[in-house]
Amino acid sequence: MIDIDFIKKEIEKYNVQYWDCRYSKLEQTGILFWNKELKQIGQGDFEGVGVRILIGDGWGFSASTKVDNGSLRELIKNAVKISKLLNKGKEKIKMENIKSIKDKKQIKGKREIGEISLEEKKNFLQEQNYELKDPIKSIYLRYRDIKEKRFFISSSSEIHQEIDSIYLVGGVSAFESGKSEEKQFRVAGLGGFENLKNSQQELDKTILGAKKFLKASSIKKGKYDLVLSGDLTGLFVHEALGHASEADFILKGNSCLKGLLGKKLAGENINILDDPTQENFRGFGSYYYDDEGVSSRKNYILKNGKLNSYLHTLETSKKLNTAPTGNARAENSLVKPIVRMSNTYMEKGDYNFNDLLEEIKEGYFLKGFKGGQTNPADGGFQFGAADAYYVKNGKIIEPVRGGGIGGHTLNFLRKIKFVEDKYSEESLGFCGKSGQVVLTGGRNPAVFVKEALLI
């Protein structure tokens, strides 16, 4: 743990405009089973502290895995030195003021992961039931849990958050006659083992999927009416719209959403929000406070089809003269907080799933995701779908191999016509940006997309 009074006293020695300090401590367990054999089992600890200093228009950040007072003094000195070096004195960077907070919060499981022995965790994976029989050639199960303590201090706030997270990723490979099919599943959540209750069911579905799609014929690329499952809707919402709504991209001028606030980008029935609160559901990207000490809140990115808000840090909200959104996040205390999403999702609509399929004369139902990439500057994106089904006259005819969606964010938004009346899939993501990975989530309905590009 760090000495808060010492940090405050050290920083007070310097004339700084803004400062904050973040400390984090992690205890992690990782287990890998491959083809029923335990391949790796380990535990890791991490502890670190980072100090951010603003003087004029110079930001300095210094961090270390050494957390003793001597190292803290050195860190603060370094951060001040850097911010003075960068301060050109031309314009002062301003930070949105927020109310001071002193709080302690935690998200723990019904049975805390720290109370479960390593042996019990190993046994849980060992007890997953599956057979390695042709065409299934390999199955891996990768488990990880993280007990994380985060401490945020600034001149006025002291916030302590403890969040446990857990995930199990499984992969199934099938090979036959020169064809290969790889399927993955994830079960995960904040809290404890209760998040893994569907692991066996998901593993069974994944094995069946790998066998089924191995024999399938390939998709025919082109423009079609499509139904996207909730997790693929979630991928589009996060990757294509969510990243483009991050205010750092807006300020740098490399977002296709720049200058479009208040503009209608989609149908009236489309509402998309970022919500780290746990009012309606606890997603994988939930938190109480962001890494600048801003309390979590619900932000509509699109409301009734109109671009309603960008996502902000305290600096970007001040620059764009708008309220903070609580989206400053850092992977750990060794990196700076930047604009990040939390749980990003589309609100459910009023079509049941079969009605969505009924809208397709000839097209495809795409389910799950298999990687993807987006360029927020021009809105170009490409996402692979894990499963695809050929649909004719509203009926699923057969599974097909390959498939994905591509296009441009703004064009694609306009093509989303109907939205499912329930949240059929939960998104569980590990989102990367600027070399940092944070947990993100969401829950999404399926959607009908008119004349979309199937790639």
Added chain:
Amino acid sequence: MTQDIFQIIKRNAADFVQVNLSNTNSNQVLFENQKIKDFSKVFSTSVSVSVWIGKKHGIATAPFFSMDLVNKAIKIAKISENLDFFYGLPREKKIPSVKGLYGGEKTEEEIIDSAESLIIKMKKGESMPEAVFEYSTSESRLVNSLGLDIEEKSSLFGSSIEYLLKDKEVISYGDGLNLRKIPQKNKIADFSNRVLNETRELKNPVKLKIFPDVVILSYNALAGLLGSVFLSNLNGLNVLKKRSILEGKEGERLFSDNFNLTDSGLLEGGVGSQNFDGEGTPSQKTCLIKEGILRSFIYDYNTAKHLNKKSTGNSAGGGIGHNNVIIGKGEGVDEDRALIVKDIIGAHTGNDVTTEFSVESMGALLLDKGQKRAVKDIMINGRMIDLLKNIAGVDKKIMNVGNIYLPQIAFRGIKVENL
């Protein structure tokens, strides 16, 4: 620490112990809209203790070494299960000293001074929304219970830059530079100018009407595809897992005879060079594909032993990974009409077993009788294993994209489509 490890062995608490220690000093300058936005300085330490009791293996990591950490690894190993195979650890002590790995410590002032060379003159409508300039120095040490105690000092330089042009439509393009040392300021400015000029080439793109037979995959596009759908097939661990399309094909002519691929940890100043790998095996140069013939896979100590081979010095992060991947240069690409694909998006949607891919170009040019014209909304599809049999030409100039050193290669057989 070494004595502590020997004590563990003496009292029979474990059969083998390996400790990997590292400390890193990293500096990052971040640019936003042609100005330095901030500077981060981070000092981090990491220790990983691996313990084997018979074939049972346990790992514990923490920022610092302590006997508690070793005891934790022993405890984990005891509740672990027998590995399929474990033959021990390498004991080779003759470690090479690869040149050009360490560029020395730099002050914050020196780093900022060099980083500012990225800012160059731009025309109206052009901007540099973001750029990153990073320099880190590391010391790593590997100690094992067979008496190996080796150290390495290294540094890494990396910069990435993105340019944005606003004309009839937004053109965004970026590239990176990865080296061991911070280059001279004029070289940094040259890099920035090159990326800006390449971005300008992409202005006013048109839709392609007639698709050329030949596609030239430029450095980033080729490195992206090789990294996503091909190189994993040369990994010994994937051979063992039967996840390699090349399994059992050593000695066979599988590719065009102008395709040569080597893995080397010895390349002077190479981004992926190192004196020894993650298990302490000395670095070496391994020919994997020579004149189209598959010669070898890459291995760590235990996978190699299990497959009756020798380690190629490729143990990395508890698995097997490439050092520097070096694709041999050729006699040049001489095409009248070809599509040049500079970069791609979606490479990781490809299938790394069948090597099939279907990706969108991010920056493409039509080369027609010496003239280049930007084209847009292009998809390219193919199977890398087949394409490497259909090489139309290999360029003379080699560049590196991370640890992949490669020329541009012209292929026949890549299917080109409009989006």
